[in-house]
Amino acid sequence: MSFCIAIDGPAAAGKGTISKAVAAHFDMPHLDTGLLYRVVGARMLAGLDPIEAAQTLDPADFDRDDLRTPAVAQAASKVAALPEVRAALVDFQRSFARRAGGAVLDGRDIGTVICPDAEAKLYVTASDQVRAERRYLELTEKGQSVTRDQVLADLQERDRRDQSRATAPLKPAEDAVVLDTSQMTIDQAVAAAIAHIQSRRLA
Ligand code: C5P
Numbered sequence: 001m002s003f004c005i006a007i008d009g010p011a012a013a014g015k016g017t018i019s020k021a022v023a024a025h026f027d028m029p030h031l032d033t034g035l036l037y038r039v040v041g042a043r044m045l046a047g048l049d050p051i052e053a054a055q056t057l058d059p060a061d062f063d064r065d066d067l068r069t070p071a072v073a074q075a076a077s078k079v080a081a082l083p084e085v086r087a088a089l090v091d092f093q094r095s096f097a098r099r100a101g102g103a104v105l106d107g108r109d110i111g112t113v114i115c116p117d118a119e120a121k122l123y124v125t126a127s128d129q130v131r132a133e134r135r136y137l138e139l140t141e142k143g144q145s146v147t148r149d150q151v152l153a154d155l156q157e158r159d160r161r162d163q164s165r166a167t168a169p170l171k172p173a174e175d176a177v178v179l180d181t182s183q184m185t186i187d188q189a190v191a192a193a194i195a196h197i198q199s200r201r202l203a
Pocket of ligand 1: 073076110
């Protein structure tokens with residue numbers, strides 16, 4: 001039996017950490033759908049047409065070590081506004097979402113477009129300042145040289161683009177539970193997510 005867990009929200013809200021923990025807890029595979037757009041963005045920066053890049057995704061591209069850089073994040077949000085790019089990635093995500101045994105997908109449009117009938121939907125968010133601080137620490141720990149102001153401006157620009165695009169804009173699904181992690185530790189956020197999903201599994 002399938003059981004889709006959709007986890008959406010803006011950049012650096014904690015979706016990735018929560019999704020991995022939820023997937024481990026329920027023993028389900030996890031798909032970070034942002035990576036699909038990051039690969040397309042990276043291929044566009046390398047000179048490829050983004051639509052062609054999305055239609056010809058190569059598993060080897062997922063091993064690139066530049067996918068977590070701010071430049072690729074910006075490129076990802078630009079290619080993500082192209083309806084043809086999004087269309088090329090839908091089937092893969094939908095079949096992942098409906099795997100037997102359940103699946104966890106995190107992104108921007110999982111509960112609204114990819115899996116509108118998901119059994120559990122969470123919209124994970126946090127204040128701009130908290131998200132920027134978390135992303136700043138993550139990037140500097142990896143040795144990337146960025147300032148807090150740059151990271152904040154980068155997140156806000158991406159959020160604006162993701163929320164205002166015509167196709168699959170970032171927004172909570174009407175039936176999503178909103179989890180604001182601004183004042184939560186990772187353990188608290190994960191526990192809240194698991195409690196909600198558990199209640200949906202028993203429903
Ligand atoms: O989640 P992450 O920050 O890696 O996503 C990179 C970009 O990919 C986002 O800013 C967004 O523009 C795009 N994206 C999307 N839909 C998804 C996942 C990511 O448009 N489901």
